[in-house]
Amino acid sequence: MTSHKINIAARLRPRLDNELDDEGIQITHTPGGPSCISVPNPRDLSQTVTIFAYGVTSSGKTHTMQGTKAQPGVIRRVVEAMFLHKAALQRSNVELAVSYMEIYKDDVYDLFVNRESAPKLPVRENDAGQVFVANLSSLPVESVEEFDIIYSLASRHRSVGATNLNRASSRSHAVLTIEVTMTDSATQKTLTGKINLVDLAGSENNKLTGNDPTRMAESAAINKSLSVLGQVVHALNQGASRIPYRNSKLTRILQDALGGSSVGLLICNLAPGIKFRQDTLNTLNFAVRTKNVENRPVVNERDNRPQAKPHFAAIQPPPPKLAPAVLQVDPILASRVVVTTNAAPGPSRRPRPSRVPRISLGPGLLPPLAKTKSRPAAIVEESETTVQLTEVDINERIAKAVEAEVTRRLKEREDREREERTRLEQEKENLALREKQDDERRQAQANSKLPPGVLTPLLARHRDLDGQLRARLAELEEKYERSHKELQLADALSPMSRKKTGRAYVALARAHSEKGDLKVALELYRKAETYVPDNIKLRERVLEIEWAVRNGKEFVPSPKKQRRPRGKKRKVATLNFGLARGREEPSSSSMMVAAAASRQQYAMGGCSMDEGEGEETEGEREVEVSLLGRINEEEYEGSSVAVETPALKRVRSEE
Numbered sequence: 001m002t003s004h005k006i007n008i009a010a011r012l013r014p015r016l017d018n019e020l021d022d023e024g025i026q027i028t029h030t031p032g033g034p035s036c037i038s039v040p041n042p043r044d045l046s047q048t049v050t051i052f053a054y055g056v057t058s059s060g061k062t063h064t065m066q067g068t069k070a071q072p073g074v075i076r077r078v079v080e081a082m083f084l085h086k087a088a089l090q091r092s093n094v095e096l097a098v099s100y101m102e103i104y105k106d107d108v109y110d111l112f113v114n115r116e117s118a119p120k121l122p123v124r125e126n127d128a129g130q131v132f133v134a135n136l137s138s139l140p141v142e143s144v145e146e147f148d149i150i151y152s153l154a155s156r157h158r159s160v161g162a163t164n165l166n167r168a169s170s171r172s173h174a175v176l177t178i179e180v181t182m183t184d185s186a187t188q189k190t191l192t193g194k195i196n197l198v199d200l201a202g203s204e205n206n207k208l209t210g211n212d213p214t215r216m217a218e219s220a221a222i223n224k225s226l227s228v229l230g231q232v233v234h235a236l237n238q239g240a241s242r243i244p245y246r247n248s249k250l251t252r253i254l255q256d257a258l259g260g261s262s263v264g265l266l267i268c269n270l271a272p273g274i275k276f277r278q279d280t281l282n283t284l285n286f287a288v289r290t291k292n293v294e295n296r297p298v299v300n301e302r303d304n305r306p307q308a309k310p311h312f313a314a315i316q317p318p319p320p321k322l323a324p325a326v327l328q329v330d331p332i333l334a335s336r337v338v339v340t341t342n343a344a345p346g347p348s349r350r351p352r353p354s355r356v357p358r359i360s361l362g363p364g365l366l367p368p369l370a371k372t373k374s375r376p377a378a379i380v381e382e383s384e385t386t387v388q389l390t391e392v393d394i395n396e397r398i399a400k401a402v403e404a405e406v407t408r409r410l411k412e413r414e415d416r417e418r419e420e421r422t423r424l425e426q427e428k429e430n431l432a433l434r435e436k437q438d439d440e441r442r443q444a445q446a447n448s449k450l451p452p453g454v455l456t457p458l459l460a461r462h463r464d465l466d467g468q469l470r471a472r473l474a475e476l477e478e479k480y481e482r483s484h485k486e487l488q489l490a491d492a493l494s495p496m497s498r499k500k501t502g503r504a505y506v507a508l509a510r511a512h513s514e515k516g517d518l519k520v521a522l523e524l525y526r527k528a529e530t531y532v533p534d535n536i537k538l539r540e541r542v543l544e545i546e547w548a549v550r551n552g553k554e555f556v557p558s559p560k561k562q563r564r565p566r567g568k569k570r571k572v573a574t575l576n577f578g579l580a581r582g583r584e585e586p587s588s589s590s591m592m593v594a595a596a597a598s599r600q601q602y603a604m605g606g607c608s609m610d611e612g613e614g615e616e617t618e619g620e621r622e623v624e625v626s627l628l629g630r631i632n633e634e635e636y637e638g639s640s641v642a643v644e645t646p647a648l649k650r651v652r653s654e655e
């Protein structure tokens, strides 16, 4: 099914005899072209033209806008043209003023102010919905030469940096605005307008530009703002209900040039070469999308003559006297909204919501003509009845609406102020409460403090204990490691070898203990224990030495008996040797000899054994036998010392 759009026609009746020609509506007919009905809109005080240069970095945007002395750029040419035009206008007084700003990393700076001292300027919106940069200086210029001086000085303040692609790359978006005020001396009408000349920073690929961290940060801000610019254009083309102008300062400032009431011109700067192919495509795509953005330019005219008298003033009673506040805003609200029709062929777009905040209409106020198309039935009816109203009625209604609006705004302001006061009071209370809590906490801390001098010794003791504990742990670990290894070794040995090793350790330990080297002796005794774990005497010796070491006491081993001459010992040892070799069942006497010999050997190893004559007990004997078993004389040769014990004597005498 094909769709048809509704065609719209407008018919303006001629003025009646008693109506003044106040030029409230102007119609322009172009033969064969579109006709235009325009109504002045005091809410939009500027007729604006915006020219902006767009393209990848190093594509020639600055060259296009700024140019050189030999090849002047767009800015110089525009100013020249304006002054030429000014000179041609004999009857009018034309004034030009220039402002110049840059948007660097999404902050706005005045380029007429020295960069070091330039503050960030806020972007604001006035009551009529127009966006402006607050505190931006505007300098009047009288000639092209004067402009040249001002402009070249200000351009030096612009943020420029070297990249791989451009040794003088603009790091900011620059917006130069020329405001024109033209007053016709004869008619006292003032026309205002302005032209924005924008040198955008170029989109950047950090790989190609080789940016350092500073440049990267700038590049991120540039790319982000350009991306928002693309989103704005896209949203405008889609007829979106929300246009993201506020997402960057660039789009916010250029709001009027993008879907607003200004005439726009986009210059696409393209860089040659294959490395810019994708950027060229991007730029051209952006241009195609921007081409579809519709702006609604208006003529801005202000009438400086005294206000025309209201119609039917002679026959109607005077309008009611309004409050002073109402009278102040009356001229603004008495105007009507802009209605611009364009009969040019082409696809019509969905209506976009106006960016300009409109004053809410009170009951009885005539709805604007532009809205009649989509008004609900109730409003349509009302508008039909209001056709019969006189000018006085209309003024009365307007006055009432204004009054209502002013009251509403005042109330709103009061509410806001009240909220702010409440918030501040609440904050104060919170602060006081927090301070009180802090004080209480501090007080509690102070009260809970220990008396001076108590904590220090405790801590010191704690530190000492800590150190002791750590040392003990290290010692235990080391011991465990060692004993573990020793145990493994002991397990691997045959019983005989274990005994031999045990004896060797005992002998060494004894030697050290005699030298007074108790710690080493203790270690060696412990090692010996690993190999002969069941020896009670050995255990006792270990405990004794441990105690002596722990308490710093001297350890006095039991005194050694006088050693027997070597020959004698050999004799005994030979006897024992015979026993061992023969593997005979030992007789009780030979057992005694073995026991006696073993006792000698053990004593030589250093264990505390009773070596006193005739003092040998049954228990000792058992220990000796169990520890040493059969003695192999050769094992002890060289280190053994024979002692003539009473038991040995007995054995001898029996033999």
Ligand SMILES: Nc1ncnc2c1ncn2[C@@H]1O[C@H](COP(=O)(O)OP(=O)(O)OP(=O)(O)O)[C@@H](O)[C@H]1O
Binding pocket: 055, 056, 057, 058, 059, 060, 061, 062, 063, 064, 166, 168, 169, 170, 171, 200, 201, 202, 203, 269
């Ligand atoms: N039409 C041109 N004729 C001769 N030289 C040009 C032209 N356009 C650009 N250039 C040269 O190319 C270089 C880059 O140009 P320019 O600085 O204007 O690029 P840009 O797009 O502003 O870059 P950026 O975004 O990095 O600021 C400059 O040296 C400039 O003189």
